[in-house]
Amino acid sequence: MTPNTPGKTPGRLYRLWDSDLFYAFRTAPVAIVATLVALTIIACAVLAPWLAPMNPYNPGGLNLMNGFTPPMEPNAFTGETFLMGADNQGRDMLSTIMYGTRTSLFVGAMAVLFAMTLGISIGLYAGWRGGWVDGALMRVADVQLAFPAILIALLIFGIARGFIPDNMRDQLAIWVLIVAIGLSDWVQFARVVRGATMVEKNKEYVQAARVIGAHPAKIMFRHILPNVMGPVLVIATISLALAIIAEATLSFLGVGVPPTQPSLGTLIRIGQGFLISGEWWILLFPSLTLLALALSVNLLGDWLRDALNPRLR
Amino acid sequence: MAEPLLKIEGLTRRFDVSKPWLNRVIERDEKQFLTANADVSFEIAKGETFALVGESGSGKSTIAKMVVGLLPPSAGTITFAGQKIDTGAGIPRSLRRRFQMIFQDPFASLNPRWRVGEIIAEPIRTFGLMNPTDARNEAARLLEVVGLSAGDVNKFPHEFSGGQRQRIAIARALSSKPEFIVCDEPTSALDVSVQAQILNLMRDLQDEFGLTYLLISHDLSVVRHMSTRIGVLYLGRLVEVAQGKRLFSEPQHPYTRMLLDAVPDLALSGRRRHAVEGEIPNPISPPPGCAFHPRCPLVHDRCKREVPQPRPTPIGQAACHALDRLAPAA
Numbered sequence: 001m002t003p004n005t006p007g008k009t010p011g012r013l014y015r016l017w018d019s020d021l022f023y024a025f026r027t028a029p030v031a032i033v034a035t036l037v038a039l040t041i042i043a044c045a046v047l048a049p050w051l052a053p054m055n056p057y058n059p060g061g062l063n064l065m066n067g068f069t070p071p072m073e074p075n076a077f078t079g080e081t082f083l084m085g086a087d088n089q090g091r092d093m094l095s096t097i098m099y100g101t102r103t104s105l106f107v108g109a110m111a112v113l114f115a116m117t118l119g120i121s122i123g124l125y126a127g128w129r130g131g132w133v134d135g136a137l138m139r140v141a142d143v144q145l146a147f148p149a150i151l152i153a154l155l156i157f158g159i160a161r162g163f164i165p166d167n168m169r170d171q172l173a174i175w176v177l178i179v180a181i182g183l184s185d186w187v188q189f190a191r192v193v194r195g196a197t198m199v200e201k202n203k204e205y206v207q208a209a210r211v212i213g214a215h216p217a218k219i220m221f222r223h224i225l226p227n228v229m230g231p232v233l234v235i236a237t238i239s240l241a242l243a244i245i246a247e248a249t250l251s252f253l254g255v256g257v258p259p260t261q262p263s264l265g266t267l268i269r270i271g272q273g274f275l276i277s278g279e280w281w282i283l284l285f286p287s288l289t290l291l292a293l294a295l296s297v298n299l300l301g302d303w304l305r306d307a308l309n310p311r312l313r
Numbered sequence: 314m315a316e317p318l319l320k321i322e323g324l325t326r327r328f329d330v331s332k333p334w335l336n337r338v339i340e341r342d343e344k345q346f347l348t349a350n351a352d353v354s355f356e357i358a359k360g361e362t363f364a365l366v367g368e369s370g371s372g373k374s375t376i377a378k379m380v381v382g383l384l385p386p387s388a389g390t391i392t393f394a395g396q397k398i399d400t401g402a403g404i405p406r407s408l409r410r411r412f413q414m415i416f417q418d419p420f421a422s423l424n425p426r427w428r429v430g431e432i433i434a435e436p437i438r439t440f441g442l443m444n445p446t447d448a449r450n451e452a453a454r455l456l457e458v459v460g461l462s463a464g465d466v467n468k469f470p471h472e473f474s475g476g477q478r479q480r481i482a483i484a485r486a487l488s489s490k491p492e493f494i495v496c497d498e499p500t501s502a503l504d505v506s507v508q509a510q511i512l513n514l515m516r517d518l519q520d521e522f523g524l525t526y527l528l529i530s531h532d533l534s535v536v537r538h539m540s541t542r543i544g545v546l547y548l549g550r551l552v553e554v555a556q557g558k559r560l561f562s563e564p565q566h567p568y569t570r571m572l573l574d575a576v577p578d579l580a581l582s583g584r585r586r587h588a589v590e591g592e593i594p595n596p597i598s599p600p601p602g603c604a605f606h607p608r609c610p611l612v613h614d615r616c617k618r619e620v621p622q623p624r625p626t627p628i629g630q631a632a633c634h635a636l637d638r639l640a641p642a643a
Contacts, residue, residue, distance in 0.1 A: 205424040
């Protein structure tokens with residue numbers, strides 16, 4: 001701010017608090033609860049190495065005698081008690097879930113980031129160029145949309161596995177998974193961004209930038225992108241829930257992350273084998289976590305969509 | 314007249330309004346073109362305000378867009394300060410810096426996500442005229458020049474009214490220190506009470522910085538207030554060019570007369586106003602000969618066959634066959 005001006009300019013935090021969006025948030029109980037649930041799960045996952053009672057992937061810290069300990073009951077041999085029980089190898093379920101959520105969230109968030117970057121770039125370019133470039137890109141998107149996303153992810157995953165040498169597989173598996181989920185999800189971003197770009201590019205502020213000869217990339221990313229970010233954020237939130245579920249599905253099918261780094265999906269796959277024999281906690285708690293995470297993120301996305309839609313205000 | 318700052322020769326713009334290729338093949342349609350401008354020629358001298366007036370759809374804004382390089386012309390040339398503006402080949406930066414544009418809608422012409430300071434400094438940064446700190450100070454100074462306060466650099470466009478936004482747009486146009494500004498209906502989105510303020514500001518800035526304006530407007534009172542010379546457009550063609558004040562007292566072309574007759578009269582003199590008769594024809598299939606002939610009170614056979622060429626009049630030039638008949642040129 002220039003020193004010679006009276007009056008104050010409100011700070012960023014105040015403007016956030018004062019914004020319409022935040023007002024809508026403060027008055028929506030569902031959004032507040034969903035945010036709290038999602039933030040709690042995310043915090044537990046991110047801080048797992050410091051919060052979890054044990055490191056479930058350190059074989060030295062495991063005691064096989066603890067296997068199949070039910071929740072809240074002391075183990076008959078060791079006397080140890082686990083809040084959510086222990087699995088077949090004596091791992092504390094709470095810790096496995098915290099570490100598993102960490103993997104799930106990482107894969108989901110990276111996949112959405114990847115899909116978002118790709119989708120935004122393609123959408124901006126298609127909307128800006130128009131004509132046959134736009135037509136070609138959008139037909140590719142249409143074709144991809146005709147296939148179920150999980151099928152595309154499986155296909156990409158399978159192809160990628162064929163190209164990666166055996167000894168690299170486990171290291172790269174998680175990245176392959178991210179790319180596979182991301183590639184199956186970019187279409188929504190591209191479509192929304194393209195549509196919004198076609199509206200924005202005819203506005204006079206874009207023409208003003210063109211008159212002074214601003215570079216098209218600068219116009220696309222500095223001028224148009226900030227004005228189309230609203231719907232993109234909504235899709236990103238909903239996509240995060242979908243990506244987490246897609247990752248869980250793939251891992252449940254056994255094609256996702258390697259067993260050395262189990263995600264929620266892997267835990268559910270392991271757990272369903274013990275359901276018949278009565279060890280319900282090994283399946284139930286990872287499933288509930290996945291449900292709570294996906295539901296809260298989804299509700300948040302729904303709320304964001306309504307809050308940002310001027311027609312519903 | 315010395316070397317004109319802007320010289321436009323034979324400027325023509327056609328838009329392809331055909332149906333998609335597949336429809337054309339099936340329905341056996343020809344390609345269709347809309348002629349927005351046909352063979353427009355005029356010159357603007359340094360320090361002048363040249364106004365283009367005409368009804369909606371007469372191609373005023375298309376000319377403005379072609380002059381600043383937003384649209385490539387279909388034919389004809391635009392020469393600015395002796396250099397040809399060639400949109401296809403890219404306009405050199407040194408030339409771009411010397412002209413600017415002010416837009417019609419101040420609610421659309423400022424990026425809502427940018428701070429006012431950034432908006433005004435954008436041309437400075439794009440042309441690399443100053444370092445970022447100087448550019449910020451310059452933005453604050455320009456805000457004061459256009460009658461706002463220097464502290465407004467940190468605000469967002471939505472915190473301002475229409476007139477204030479147009480002042481910001483003017484500050485942005487001034488920031489690259491241009492010689493020539495194209496003003497596309499700069500006041501038509503504003504309240505009448507604010508219009509005069511903006512117009513006076515534009516005149517003051519013209520005196521202060523030695524600007525040349527190309528003013529696009531459909532509002533004859535704005536044009537009368539601002540212009541040194543006026544061009545009247547009808548269906549994409551320039552029908553009359555005349556010195557500012559005299560166009561209003563002695564209009565030559567029948568279309569100009571019709572326009573002036575239709576202007577509401579605030580003095581309540583009791584003069585009968587004549588509404589403009591008829592509608593502007595469809596520019597996809599304009600009438601043959603003089604495009605104005607279906608509405609013209611002076612129409613005769615020749616008008617339906619031959620496109621009139623501009624000829625000199627006491628106050629400028631006009632394109633009308635009737636002028637030949639009434640006062641045959643020597």
